[in-house]
Amino acid sequence: MKIDPRKPADLSAQIAQAIRDAIVSGELIVDERLPSEAELADQFEVSRPTVREALKRLAAQSLIRTQRGATGGAFVNRLSFEDAYSQQITTSTLLLSMNTVSFDTACEARYALERACARLSSERRTADQLATMRAEIFRQAQPGLTDEAFCASDVAFHRALVDGARNPVLSYQLAGAVEAMQPLMNMITFTARSREEIISLHTQIADALERGDVEEVDDSLLRLEKYTRKLARDVAEKKRKPA
Amino acid sequence: MKIDPRKPADLSAQIAQAIRDAIVSGELIVDERLPSEAELADQFEVSRPTVREALKRLAAQSLIRTQRGATGGAFVNRLSFEDAYSQQITTSTLLLSMNTVSFDTACEARYALERACARLSSERRTADQLATMRAEIFRQAQPGLTDEAFCASDVAFHRALVDGARNPVLSYQLAGAVEAMQPLMNMITFTARSREEIISLHTQIADALERGDVEEVDDSLLRLEKYTRKLARDVAEKKRKPA
DNA sequence: TTTTTTTATTTGTCTGACATTTAAAAGTCT
DNA sequence: AGACTTTTAAATGTCAGACAAATAAAAAAA
Structure with missing residues (x-):
């Protein structure tokens, strides 16, 4: 899961697309937990707010759901x-x-x-x-x-x-x-x-x-x-x- | 456009829904410019990051588009x-x-x-x-x-x-x-x-x-x-x- | 063993700052 | 006066760091 470093604008859109592709292609399966926001920020080399914007985009399409707490995080949603x-x-x-x-x-x-x-x-x-x-x-x-x-x-x-x-x-x-x-x-x-x-x-x-x-x-x-x-x-x- | 102050969680989702309703009901018409992120933050009494998360949700559904610069902002999108x-x-x-x-x-x-x-x-x-x-x-x-x-x-x-x-x-x-x-x-x-x-x-x-x-x-x-x-x-x- | 308390992790939210883009305003030159 | 350049202001994009709240696991107490 990589993003193109040449296009600097709209990082959150790129990250959302990268994760979306991973879900659609089956790389991420239903109910699988994504890395925490902090980890994703590290992986994509962006800040946490940017990661969060990306996750909200996916949440808007019901592609993920989020849960708070110790064992919480973002999970791939089974589209109902x-x-x-x-x-x-x-x-x-x-x-x-x-x-x-x-x-x-x-x-x-x-x-x-x-x-x-x-x-x-x-x-x-x-x-x-x-x-x-x-x-x-x-x-x-x-x-x-x-x-x-x-x-x-x-x-x-x-x-x-x-x-x-x-x-x-x-x-x-x-x-x-x-x-x-x-x-x-x-x-x-x-x-x-x-x-x-x-x-x-x-x-x-x-x-x-x-x-x-x-x-x-x-x-x-x-x-x-x-x-x-x-x-x-x-x-x-x-x-x-x-x- | 108001949000329910009783449910404290998921403010960005509530704000997104409020704006979405305004668009679907015709209160906001195509190509109309939304208030700036700072103004929305004031109106809804939340911080700018929270407003931004809400806007990204709407952008994911192609309901709005954003433009940078002096006359920029978020505009209601004509769904193509x-x-x-x-x-x-x-x-x-x-x-x-x-x-x-x-x-x-x-x-x-x-x-x-x-x-x-x-x-x-x-x-x-x-x-x-x-x-x-x-x-x-x-x-x-x-x-x-x-x-x-x-x-x-x-x-x-x-x-x-x-x-x-x-x-x-x-x-x-x-x-x-x-x-x-x-x-x-x-x-x-x-x-x-x-x-x-x-x-x-x-x-x-x-x-x-x-x-x-x-x-x-x-x-x-x-x-x-x-x-x-x-x-x-x-x-x-x-x-x-x-x- | 059961219940309670603590603790660590993670998302949710806020504040404040700086970078970048863009158009309009101001300034400068011919 | 008109055309070009520079400055400025407003807006989004991004970042860093912090605290709040929820939640489950671990630790402690009954």
Whole structure:
């Protein structure tokens, strides 16, 4: 683990990269303890604050965790799906909120991924996951439900659908897309009419899933996508010309 | 922007979170300059090193960039797809390499996503993207090509296919899955026979894409997935019982 | 043997300083 | 006056040394 002495700037970034490479390449294995900050400072011939900045960079990516005390130190972290989720969500949220990407593009990506999941889900979903979906549909039909609660239930419904694919990699990829769109979805103030339509589509999806009818699941998701995009367009138009 | 004074540990993490929230919520907008480190230290009532650790955490997530000099400082970064790619790749690579997820699961996820892209790609791909795919197929057929070069060309081929969907969100999601699998794919030492088969499948995909035959694109990708998983199984078996 | 106390190690944080970079301000020359 | 050079101020990058707090192992006491 060496750093390039020719580039003097950003020592902490270089050190972070050196350690990151060691982790990714397997040179450092999970739960292995890194040398203490003082030792690392000696090895890299920098001061302790610089080493600490490097370690904080790695901690921000959940690559290491630190522990205080006598037997403490920095340990290589086993990247959990939880960690991967939250990073994915942060990244996706920023991509959307910074106008790098339009709602339509995000929506298309989201449903493309979701339909891919749904195909697997119609083969593998458990009774429990289907029950969750039904329960969420029931909640969505409650009168007096706030928009936020409706949206949260919507996310839970789709989450159950996606988890039905029983592929954590797919789930974690989609989590970002779905959750990142939440704030924008909340902005689409749902009328009673539009809720009814969405609940109807959700029911169609759940029914098709129960029958294991792959094509019908796909179709109803496609209809839901079209409807979502229509709602978004309407809101965008109303905002442009508020009569 | 405030931090909770009751939890004394990990001040830099709290400060990072406070600034992160301000960015995600839009309180701080793109290219806006943060207060100087000294000013932040005053505001949060901590020392400069602590502020710096917080800023390095944010820099590790590409949320800010720093500039030295008189008009320098920390600026809110516009998250580019490039940045999102590389984070996605790092995360996915670690998820795979740390045995959190099996090759089969990753493979399934990857092809599920890729098939979702391919559907869009068969409608939207440009002549240029198709030409890239043809060129990569040609390269793959060259005798004397190293395994590494063959794999790199394979990635380039799939990259062109995915980019044909003309949806950057999908592209960035898939980049992680595809690139993370590279090292494992390299381990599958390709025989002349298996290369031939893969090239044949690639050709089928390109042909179907040229005709705009969505179903055939989907089918040939499915065949490629099955074949890839078979190769992986064979390698795994040979490793277990090296006769 | 069990409990308590001490001790050593390590991270977390602070203070103060100097180096380096950078752009603007001030000065100088034509 | 205008163009070039020098100075200066502000900011990040880095360092050294110190103390606080947490923690587990070792030592001491019951």
